[in-house]
Amino acid sequence: MSPIALRVLCLTLGLVLASCSEPSTELRRSARVEGSVAPSGPARGNAYLFLFAPGEAPPEQRGEPRYVTAVPEVRLAAGDARFRFSEVGPDVYRLWGFLDANGDADLTVDVLAQPGAGDWVPESSVELNVQPGQVLAADLALPRRVLRPLPAFQVVEQGEGSVLTLTDSATAITSFSVKSEGFGLLRGEAPRFFVRLADSNGDGTPDDVNGDGVFDLWPQFFLRFVPRPGQTVPLDSQGRPAQVLVPLLPNPAPFLGGLQGDPSREIAADLLQLFVIPLAQAVTDEPGRGRVVTTLGAIPVGEYELWCVNDEGGSWFVPNDLGRRTVEPVSSQALRFRVVHADAADAGAGSR
Incomplete structure (x- = not known):
């Protein structure tokens, strides 16, 4: 709890x-x-x-x-x-x-x-x-x-044994899909992914933060590392543990034509394909510097949560309490995410 x-x-x-x-x-x-x-x-x-x-x-x-x-x-x-x-x-x-x-x-x-x-x-x-x-x-x-419903979702590929296994490969192209779903718990408009181009400074020009030539999209997805006892993460300047994230890229191809390069446009979608970006980032908040993102040399192996954040700050993550409750648990919300070494014997389980 x-x-x-x-x-x-x-x-x-x-x-x-x-x-x-x-x-x-x-x-x-x-x-x-x-x-x-x-x-x-x-x-x-x-x-x-x-x-x-x-x-x-x-x-x-x-x-x-x-x-x-x-x-x-x-x-x-x-x-x-x-x-x-x-x-x-x-x-x-x-x-x-x-x-x-x-x-x-x-x-x-x-x-x-x-x-x-x-x-x-x-x-x-x-x-x-x-x-x-x-x-x-x-x-x-x-x-x-608040205009948006919470970005509630479930993973289409549930994996074997309620675990979706990914690898730390720096070269493999890995993807899986997520489907919007309210599970009968959210009132008002049905949950959907409202896809739009990111424009953090409001200048009308879409963002391309990493300079890869592909516009950044809302909602944003990432895997968040959940270290177990004995596993360490980088520390910030005040000795606090960093958040270690693996970015995920929603496939933009189905939406770019409809968005027409205009951040004011949006498209409601029920299904998104997510590509795993083969890198890990340590995110800290430093005094006088704000949010600092540092690329790590490798993706840590271990357990992760899958997060979605929309443009209003609403969030959803899996696994969550809905999957852990004893009365009427929602099985899709108990899905766990595990990163293993690319050469591990079980690396292929749940991979795409």
């Missing part, structure tokens, strides 16, 4: 409402953060709010919240949008949250613990410097409505 799930299971709505009581004498040095949430649209659904460490807050980063609270729909509908975090340890945090307008967020399931189509979100998180014993006022506006 994810850290978010553990926090939420300990934080029922009854506890949220009870948090309006005064802190005990033993916790006088603890602080309190309180304010109101302000969605721009109708106040339908529950509002969820989080306190993150400064370098872990959405939408720029994806971390685990230190504190969680909520404003139930019944209170929002009555015009009471107040929230409170009680017993907050003094520190620097970033406040972020969202209004679950469609009612399909589930904070006990990792891939569902995020806003989707129709939900309301802030433009950015709000930095808070919480002092001992302080009662800190901090409101959170939610002016932006």
Whole structure:
């Protein structure tokens, strides 16, 4: 179970409402953060709010919240949008949250613990410097409505024994396909891949970050290394482990004609072919430099997650909690990904 799930299971709505009581004498040095949430649209659904460490807050980063609270729909509908975090340890945090307008967020399931189509979100998180014993006022506006459904998917080639095996070959061309699928869990518009040309600076010219002559596309896919005990990854300048990623390239051929080199155009697709780029990258966030990408000499062998990120920051990854739950597990969401040496005896299992 994810850290978010553990926090939420300990934080029922009854506890949220009870948090309006005064802190005990033993916790006088603890602080309190309180304010109101302000969605721009109708106040339908529950509002969820989080306190993150400064370098872990959405939408720029994806971390685990230190504190969680909520404003139930019944209170929002009555015009009471107040929230409170009680017993907050003094520190620097970033406040972020969202209004679950469609009612399909589930904070006990990792891939569902995020806003989707129709939900309301802030433009950015709000930095808070919480002092001992302080009662800190901090409101959170939610002016932006999410347009895209979550990029939920399953892999077409399930592999043998629920494992899709790839190799670390620097020369082999490997691919597999993913299909959009909501599993009956997402409300509103059916999940699809909304394919469009990337234009990070908004100048109307498609991006080609690596200079290979092929325009970059949304959504973006990558394999994320999940090191096991004894496996090491590069560290950043502050000694924190880097994210090790293997980029995946969606086959652009079916879409380039329809996109016509225009980043404002998009094509909805149910199926994408992904090519494995035969390199690994260590990604770190360095003070004063921002995001730093370093190419590694080889792809680490071991376990990986398959990630998809859309142009609004919505994400999906496999394996996830849907595949691990004991009641009605979704078997396609339990698929594991393994990279082996190209000359390994089992290198061909699940490879394309």
